[in-house]
Amino acid sequence: MTSLTIEAQPAVKGHAMSSPVLSVIVPCYNERPNVAPMVAALDAALAGIAWEVIYVDDNSPDGTAQEVRRLAHQDSRIRCIRRIGRRGLASAVIEGALSSSADYVAVIDGDMQHDETRLPAMLAALRTGQYDLAVASRHVAGGDNAGLSGRWRHALSDGGIRLAQTFLPVRLSDPMSGFFMLPRPLFEDLARNLNGQGFKILVDLVLSSRRALRVKEIPARFRERAAGESKMDVLVMIQFAGLLLDKVFGGMLPLRFFSFALVGALGVLVHLSVLGLLHSTTPLGFGRDQTVATIVAMAFNFQLNNAVTYRDQQLKGPRLWRGLLLFMAVCGFGAIANIGIARVLYEQKTAWSIAGGIGAVIGVVWNYAVSATLVWRAR
Numbered sequence: 001m002t003s004l005t006i007e008a009q010p011a012v013k014g015h016a017m018s019s020p021v022l023s024v025i026v027p028c029y030n031e032r033p034n035v036a037p038m039v040a041a042l043d044a045a046l047a048g049i050a051w052e053v054i055y056v057d058d059n060s061p062d063g064t065a066q067e068v069r070r071l072a073h074q075d076s077r078i079r080c081i082r083r084i085g086r087r088g089l090a091s092a093v094i095e096g097a098l099s100s101s102a103d104y105v106a107v108i109d110g111d112m113q114h115d116e117t118r119l120p121a122m123l124a125a126l127r128t129g130q131y132d133l134a135v136a137s138r139h140v141a142g143g144d145n146a147g148l149s150g151r152w153r154h155a156l157s158d159g160g161i162r163l164a165q166t167f168l169p170v171r172l173s174d175p176m177s178g179f180f181m182l183p184r185p186l187f188e189d190l191a192r193n194l195n196g197q198g199f200k201i202l203v204d205l206v207l208s209s210r211r212a213l214r215v216k217e218i219p220a221r222f223r224e225r226a227a228g229e230s231k232m233d234v235l236v237m238i239q240f241a242g243l244l245l246d247k248v249f250g251g252m253l254p255l256r257f258f259s260f261a262l263v264g265a266l267g268v269l270v271h272l273s274v275l276g277l278l279h280s281t282t283p284l285g286f287g288r289d290q291t292v293a294t295i296v297a298m299a300f301n302f303q304l305n306n307a308v309t310y311r312d313q314q315l316k317g318p319r320l321w322r323g324l325l326l327f328m329a330v331c332g333f334g335a336i337a338n339i340g341i342a343r344v345l346y347e348q349k350t351a352w353s354i355a356g357g358i359g360a361v362i363g364v365v366w367n368y369a370v371s372a373t374l375v376w377r378a379r
Contacts, residue, residue: 020052020077022123023100023184027092028110030060035067038112039078045116049123052077054099055110056092059084064110087312089178090201094194097187106181107201114179115220122181122218131216132209134181135202137174142219168203169212175203179220197256197312259309260368263301271297294335295328302327310376326375334367 024042035055042053057065057080068080081095097105104126108114114136122134137143168175180202193208194201206213275293278284284292302324306315315323341362345354 020050020100020102021104022046022049022051022119022181023097023102023105024051024053024119025093025096025100025105025107026053026055026110027058027089027096027107028055028060028064029058029087030062030064031110032060032062032064032067034110034112035064036071038110038116039071039075041112041116042119045119049120052079052100052102054079054081054096056081056083056096058087058092087314088197090194090204091196091312093201094191094196097184098191100184102184104181105184105187107178109178113223115223118179118218118220119181122216125216125218126181126183130214132182132186132213133205134216134218135172135174135177136179136220137172137177137217138220138222139173140217140219143174144221168206170206170215172202172206172215173217175206176200177202180205256309256372257368260305260371261364263304263309264364264367266304267297267301270300298328298331299324301331305371306376313376315376323375327371330370330374331367333370334363337362337366 026038039053042051055064055068055078057068059065059082065080065082068078072078072080079099081092081099083092083095093107097107104123106119106122108116108119118136122136125131125134178200182205187205190205190208195204206215271293274296275289278289278292279286282289305327306320306323341358345358350358
């Protein structure tokens with residue numbers, strides 16, 4: 001069962017409780033070393049502004065939430081939402097922002113790579129009433145992307161930017177940015193249409209608006225990470241592509257279904273590759289070759305779905321092996337349904353391509369629905 005613990009501390013001498021103008025939302029996982037430096041940096045950057053910081057911690061094993069609590073004993077502007085049983089940056093941002101009563105909410109990573117000194121400029125732009133959204137951009141004049149380490153991460157980021165820009169109704173030089181600010185009432189209006197999955201929420205916000213948002217891009221430096229590990233990888237980008245598909249199709253199909261179907265397509269390629277290799281190098285015979293290829297493809301699909309499609313409900317330890325066996329059983333029944341329905345349609349003079357396609361679609365839907373219920377059911 002999913003549980004939610006909201007931890008806050010009473011006001012202490014020197015920091016009387018007052019209504020904040022700005023809530024800074026920090027989604028985090030394993031960022032304990034960066035908590036105290038970030039709070040100090042926010043305190044310096046936001047001098048003269050009534051602010052609070054809300055950490056949304058996905059039950060980090062390194063004690064991130066405990067470190068936030070320690071600081072909250074000294075400063076009532078610091079709060080923590082500790083989530084148990086689920087993970088995900090987008091959903092963490094949503095819960096943090098909806099817990100705020102401030103006029104504006106900002107989202108910033110907890111790794112100190114975002115330049116918190118840009119927050120006053122972002123707030124000033126929004127307070128003019130001319131803009132709906134302020135985005136700290138690495139790709140406008142005065143911005144800097146030097147802190148993004150390695151060619152691979154640069155390639156992932158640049159590819160994601162180009163992909164997102166083809167779908168967006170507004171010009172954004174840095175749609176992959178995780179550092180932005182908007183009025184809280186606007187966030188609450190958009191929250192109803194947010195997908196809430198994955199690690200990139202800015203594009204979700206922009207595409208969830210019924211009108212083109214007025215965007216102000218503020219140049220910002222992207223620093224090198226001082227402590228902890230980056231969460232940016234190719235799996236995040238696969239989820240991001242799934243988010244764009246979800247928005248294109250108007251949410252008619254769940255984001256997880258797109259991811260599940262994509263993994264299934266990759267599984268077909270794995271199956272054919274293994275089958276071809278065995279057929280050309282072993283004397284097992286087609287039947288045995290097909291069986292081995294099927295098992296390998298199922299194991300591949302399970303591992304990739306566990307890492308990507310159900311990243312926030314990832315199975316580990318003994319539950320991983322139990323899930324693998326269940327997944328193979330589910331896919332086995334799905335294969336039977338696929339073949340049986342396709343055969344019936346073919347015998348009724350349906351074209352083989354149509355019969356096979358309908359059978360495959362039914363198999364994918366079956367596998368997805370039952371896997372979500374039995375294999376990766378919410379804890």
